[in-house]
Amino acid sequence: MTDYSKALPESLYLIGVGPGAADLLTLRAVNVLRSVDVIIAPRSSTASESLALNVVRPYLAAQEVVEHIYPMERDAEQTALCWKQMADLAVARLLQGKSVAHITIGDPLIYSTCAYLLEQIGDRIAAENIHTISGISAMQATAARLNAPLLMQNDRLMLMPAENLAAVEAALGACETLVIYKIGARLPKLIELLHRHGLAQSAQLVSHAEQEKERIFLDLDTLTGERLGYMAVMIVHVGRREWT
């Protein structure tokens, strides 16, 4: 079994720091972060600070912190180039025998920038030196604030972005619980869609769950005119698929 009591030399850690509260990190994440040599904190070019870095501040001391600014434009080539530069830096530190942690909000394998780093670094260091440490995702934090089970028995859950509303509409017929990320400006059309399917009363929304700006909306109709930004999660309880 891998020793996670501290960060190991020449090891890369992809760490999810959870939704935003400092006590929602796992013990494993804290143990590695406290002892790691280098912390890479991604920050989008439109953000004034790295949310993930703010979350782990209580655990920082002598670690080298590298803020990595990545483009928000959805340009595959630009994105790959930006993460190749980050991979170069990480590999250089690893070759010096240092331990490196790349931190992200939520879980590192769910809509996270870790995927880009993995893509660029995968073949350049030994697989056994790459470790993913899971974090509580926004979906889980949202459901927790609502005390509402996501799945029981034979239920199916779909997690998807609001990007394509036709795909969201199709998903309503393919699962019992639908979790929608990246809502932003699509909110009014999304609510309209749920009304059309008689599901507006079966949906709740939490924005910035477990962060200072947290807001809980148990009734979507109270959301008129709200600007939610990127960190809102909607959970739609479409139905149940009980034991057969």
Added chain:
Amino acid sequence: MTDYSKALPESLYLIGVGPGAADLLTLRAVNVLRSVDVIIAPRSSTASESLALNVVRPYLAAQEVVEHIYPMERDAEQTALCWKQMADLAVARLLQGKSVAHITIGDPLIYSTCAYLLEQIGDRIAAENIHTISGISAMQATAARLNAPLLMQNDRLMLMPAENLAAVEAALGACETLVIYKIGARLPKLIELLHRHGLAQSAQLVSHAEQEKERIFLDLDTLTGERLGYMAVMIVHVGRREWT
């Protein structure tokens, strides 16, 4: 904001203890568990011990521990009756001013017995005295052991049980990543189904992720004749749905 530094009187906590390793609890879960008066640990009638209880043993001292044995039969009436009895016990302790934690493996809102307790207790205590503390799910732990992103960009993820193979087949056309729980005896037919869709090489399986018995199968064809039981998770990478 709620104070999670310790368990509060008259409060019920639904706590996910993560996949099995003691360092995969969140700090919040540990803080509440260490200070809570009563811990309810569910155990199925076919299990010799409570897995969730084993995970939290390092954090136990003077707490009252109640093992709650529930039926594995898929009988809605029997299940409801069993959990009503558990709810009675929890409510009695809460009325004495005590704090109560119900622990489960993984996340308390993902295929967890917490849903049954919530159903039976929901109306009997004040909503503001019920707190869910998320845990790392088996899906996340499995993906972490594989260092494989679950979702990027516009991808959709479906999480479902293997119960109904026709539903699994339909899901292959409705998402980019399919996560399958509760595989057990359906494994050979599931592998056959993936071969038929040309997806057997795009799927991996981990059984008992982050537990002593953990086994990782990067190639499903090496699984012939394996008996996996209940705690196996398969991840099928059906495709990608990139930025548009």
